[in-house]
Amino acid sequence: MIDEPDSNLVATLHPSPNIDERRRGLVPVLLILHYTGLPTLERSIEVLADPRCKVSCHYVVGEDGRIIQMVAEAARAWQAGVSHWAGESDINSVSIGIEIQHPGHSDGYPDFPPAQMIAVRDLCLDIATRHPIPQAGILAHSDVAPARKMDPGEKFDWRWLAAAGVGHWVPPELVGDTGPRLALGDRGEAVDAMQRRLADYGYGIAATGELDAASAFVVTAFQRHFRPARVDGVWDRSCARTLERLIAALPGHRNVA
Ligand SMILES: [Zn+2]
Missing domain, CATH: 3.40.80.10 (Peptidoglycan recognition protein-like)
Incomplete structure (x- = not known):
């Protein structure tokens, strides 16, 4: 000890x-x-x-x-x-x-x-x-x-x-009520893309194409850390843009576009 x-x-x-x-x-x-x-x-x-x-x-x-x-x-x-x-x-x-x-x-x-x-x-x-x-x-x-x-x-x-020099963080995109929203039970390519990007950042999330309970918990965790103005487990445009900014701000990230 x-x-x-x-x-x-x-x-x-x-x-x-x-x-x-x-x-x-x-x-x-x-x-x-x-x-x-x-x-x-x-x-x-x-x-x-x-x-x-x-x-x-x-x-x-x-x-x-x-x-x-x-x-x-x-x-x-x-x-x-x-x-x-x-x-x-x-x-x-x-x-x-x-x-x-x-x-x-x-x-x-x-x-x-x-x-x-x-x-x-x-x-x-x-x-x-x-x-x-x-x-x-x-x-x-x-x-x-x-x-x-x-x-x-x-x-x-x-x-x-x-x-103060501790942690990776970017100013979150303001919460708006426009744009696509992905909620518990939703399925499809947009959900799959969301899951892949969250996994790219590090979250333990499987790309199933369905926003199941496990994925909703990950969305909520993301919000608590990176977009705390609204913590509701719904993936909105503000979350998506904030995540893209975070990934783009990682050291060594190259913009290929
Ligand atoms: Zn703990």
Whole structure:
């Protein structure tokens, strides 16, 4: 278990036994941001260190910005669960997880305090100095587990973080009520194209040509992260244009048209 912090931003060590080794020699290329969904920092740390709970994370960030490290960055924390991104399904082996103390959607879904956001920003920047994590690899738990998770959710300020140099983000196309809309149950080439583009970006989505429940969860996760003005699981023109802009803004992207 951890006996020395990886970062000098860490205020306290609180080792969790819920760890193992990163598999297949994998190294962190993703940074997964969560909320704890529990009422207090003390309770969150208790759960994340409880062997019966079988969950953990590398860092916890308190509402006041205090940073607690629970798992060494070299170890595999049990934070992502059944998850997918860019073809990888062992997200725990390729990521570092940060739990943000927050009561969650089911308990009022308050704003994230500025002191906490500043600490999250500083921690992400610090982690990125030690690992080859691209901006587009800084993700929400809901991005990698859209059918199960909604954290940290649409109030988490990805725009502000990106302006501070953390994460891949582009200003979303304004929400309008014109243009084609794809909703649960719709089928056809437009749905297939949407699924392929979401998969191109990294989402774990199959190109079935049907906007089934799994696809609607992915659309909702996309909206929470990249188009939070409307989170409704309906793929509209604003979503489609925002995704195209995101893909075009990826480093190394070449416009072939
Ligand atoms: Zn989570």
